[in-house]
Structures are given as C-alpha cells and as structure tokens.
Amino acid sequence: xxxxxxxxxxxxxxxxxxxxxxxxxxxxxxxxxxxxxxxxxxxxxxxxxxxxxxxxxxxxxxxxxxxxxxxxxxxxxxxxxxxxxxxxxxxxxxxxxxxxxxxxxxxxxxxxxxxxxxxxxxxxxxxxxxxxxxxxxxxxxxxxxxxxxxxxxxxxxxxxxxxxxxxxxxxxxxxxxxxxxxxxxxxxxxxxxxxxxxxx
Numbered sequence: 672x673x674x675x676x677x678x679x680x681x682x683x684x685x686x687x688x689x690x691x692x693x694x695x696x697x698x699x700x701x702x703x704x705x706x707x708x709x710x711x712x713x714x715x716x717x718x719x720x721x722x723x724x725x726x727x728x729x730x731x732x733x734x735x736x737x738x739x740x741x742x743x744x745x746x747x748x749x750x751x752x753x754x755x756x757x758x759x760x761x762x763x764x765x766x767x768x769x770x771x772x773x774x775x776x777x778x779x780x781x782x783x784x785x786x787x788x789x790x791x792x793x794x795x796x797x798x799x800x801x802x803x804x805x806x807x808x809x810x811x812x813x814x815x816x817x818x819x820x821x822x823x824x825x826x827x828x829x830x831x832x833x834x835x836x837x838x839x840x841x842x843x844x845x846x847x848x849x850x851x852x853x854x855x856x857x858x859x860x861x862x863x864x865x866x867x868x869x870x871x
Contacts, residue, residue, distance in 0.1 A: 684738030694749035716748035
C-alpha cells in the first residue's frame with residue numbers, strides 16, 4: 672500500500688520532533704532528583720499541544736498541522752528545560768564538538784536508556800502506523816483519539832515509576848531506615864485500599 676504524500680510528510684515531521692526530545696532534559700532532572708521539573712516539562716509539552724489543537728485547528732485544516740503542533744510543543748518544553756537547567760542546576764553547555772573518545776564513553780553508558788526510549792516509542796506509536804496502513808479515514812481517527820486517552824492515563828503510571836525507581840536506589844544505598852520511610856506510606860495506603868475492597 673502506497674502512503675499518501677501528506678502522511679509521509681507527517682511522519683517525517685514527527686521524526687524531526689524526535690530529535691528534540693533529548694533537549695527537554697528530563698533525564699538530567701531525574702538524575703538530580705528534581706522530579707517537579709520532569710512533571711512540568713510534560714505539562715508544558717502536552718498543554719501547548721492541546722492548546723494549539725483547540726485554538727488553531729479547525730475544519731479543513733491540513734493533516735500536517737498536527738506534526739507542526741507536536742514540534743512546537745517539544746520546542747516549548749525544551750526551552751523550559753534548558754532555562755531551568757541553567758538557572759536551577761547551574762548547568763553549562765559542553766564544549767562542542769566533543770572529543771570522539773569522550774563521546775564514545777558516553778554512548779556506551781547511555782545506550783540502554785536510549786534503546787528503552789526507542790522501545791517505549793515503538794510500543795505506543797507503531798500500532799497507529801500499522802492501523803493507518805490497513806485502514807484509512809474516520810476509523811483511523813477514532814482509533815488515534817482513543818489511543819491518546821490511554822496514553823494520557825498511562826502517563827500517571829509512567830511518571831510514578833519514573834520517580835520511584837531512582838528514589839528506591841538512593842534509599843537502598845543510604846543509611847538507616849530511608850527505604851522504610853520512602854515506601855511505608857505508599858504500602859500502608861495500598862494495603863488499606865486492598866482491605867477495604869475485600870470487606871466492602
């Protein structure tokens with residue numbers, strides 16, 4: 672099946688948007704325990720995207736507008752991430768271009784994180800591409816709209832573990848009862864919810 676030109680261009684625009692994702696610096700904020708900025712970057716990204724959809728998109732609008740809106744939202748969250756990193760974390764830009772030996776060492780350490788992001792993107796977006804190859808028109812739009820709702824709900828789970836796992840690692844390496852103080856309230860809440868569901 673041959674893709675329409677507009678769909679091919681839309682995929683190219685989304686591909687360009689993927690190049691902007693590292694500039695959101697969520698990985699930097701996570702490593703420094705600044706999870707409030709990780710959450711803020713997501714709010715800015717999806718808030719700008721939703722705002723553009725509701726305010727600009729109308730009947731007869733080009734399909735390519737969706738890809739442009741995605742890139743604009745990524746630029747907005749990336750600008751916020753860079754500004755916060757420089758003001759809050761006092762981060763500085765590295766000297767460019769980096770030495771190949773240093774770049775290779777960084778790539779060897781970071782490739783598992785990069786591949787996990789590729790797998791995450793494939794998990795959520797390949798289904799839309801495959802459905803688009805087989806079905807066109809209104810059915811694809813309905814699938815994509817419902818799929819976005821599931822992705823939005825999954826963000827709550829994603830952000831929880833995104834925050835929890837580094838905190839668990841830091842607590843396990845720390846002295847005393849840091850792990851207990853970290854997980855105790857959560858375990859008490861989930862245990863009480865399970866008991867309430869059992870006896871209700």
